[in-house]
Amino acid sequence: MEKIVILTGAGISAESGLGTFRDEGGLWAQHRIEDVATPEGFARNPALVHGFYNARRMQAGGAHPNAAHTALARLQRDWPGEVVIVTQNVDNLHETGGATRVIHMHGTLSGALCASCEHRWTAPAEMSVGEPCPACRAATARPDIVWFGEMPYHMDQIYDHLAQAGIFAAIGTSGQVYPAAAFVHEAIAAGAQTVELNLEPSVGASSFDQTLLGPATQIVPRWVDDLLGRR
Numbered sequence: 001m002e003k004i005v006i007l008t009g010a011g012i013s014a015e016s017g018l019g020t021f022r023d024e025g026g027l028w029a030q031h032r033i034e035d036v037a038t039p040e041g042f043a044r045n046p047a048l049v050h051g052f053y054n055a056r057r058m059q060a061g062g063a064h065p066n067a068a069h070t071a072l073a074r075l076q077r078d079w080p081g082e083v084v085i086v087t088q089n090v091d092n093l094h095e096t097g098g099a100t101r102v103i104h105m106h107g108t109l110s111g112a113l114c115a116s117c118e119h120r121w122t123a124p125a126e127m128s129v130g131e132p133c134p135a136c137r138a139a140t141a142r143p144d145i146v147w148f149g150e151m152p153y154h155m156d157q158i159y160d161h162l163a164q165a166g167i168f169a170a171i172g173t174s175g176q177v178y179p180a181a182a183f184v185h186e187a188i189a190a191g192a193q194t195v196e197l198n199l200e201p202s203v204g205a206s207s208f209d210q211t212l213l214g215p216a217t218q219i220v221p222r223w224v225d226d227l228l229g230r231r
């Protein structure tokens with residue numbers, strides 16, 4: 001049975017109350033991306049960055065998976081082949097919705113990283129400047145988040161999955177952030193059928209064989225039902 005590779009972006013978690021950096025009035029609207037989501041911003045003002053991610057961690061901790069998350073977990077459970085979820089999101093809503101084998105290419109809010117020795121551990125609810133690394137004791141703890149200008153995680157593994165994909169789906173992504181925006185072309189090169197599920201067409205919508213538009217909580221369960229109905 002065909003392998004399904006799914007890329008998810010902020011749009012799948014929006015209906016759970018987690019906004020994107022394009023939303024007006026949310027956490028991102030209060031700061032410049034350069035100040036809170038780059039290594040340079042962290043070097044300039046680590047207190048600001050820690051405060052921003054502490055707020056995001058608290059917000060994500062109160063969010064619940066929606067029907068789109070649980071539908072993808074159902075697809076993983078019931079599809080006879082492999083279903084791999086690659087997410088640009090740093091929340092854990094896929095996992096709390098029942099999904100497994102989730103690849104977090106941009107890290108997770110629940111993780112902490114030592115900028116000195118690269119040791120990783122579970123982040124406390126609030127991180128602060130000067131927090132020591134449990135492994136090397138250096139006071140260089142940071143959120144385990146891939147910031148703009150840094151290389152996303154697990155790229156070799158992701159490209160291997162894309163090269164084996166029979167179906168590739170992009171859900172709730174803007175199509176503006178690379179390298180994820182080019183995943184559809186990797187899947188096309190592998191001969192996969194491609195589908196975009198989004199609230200509105202992304203900038204790369206023309207690259208997909210099919211586009212399904214609407215709220216993720218509506219279109220993702222319908223798409224999953226359709227796939228499972230034609231096994």
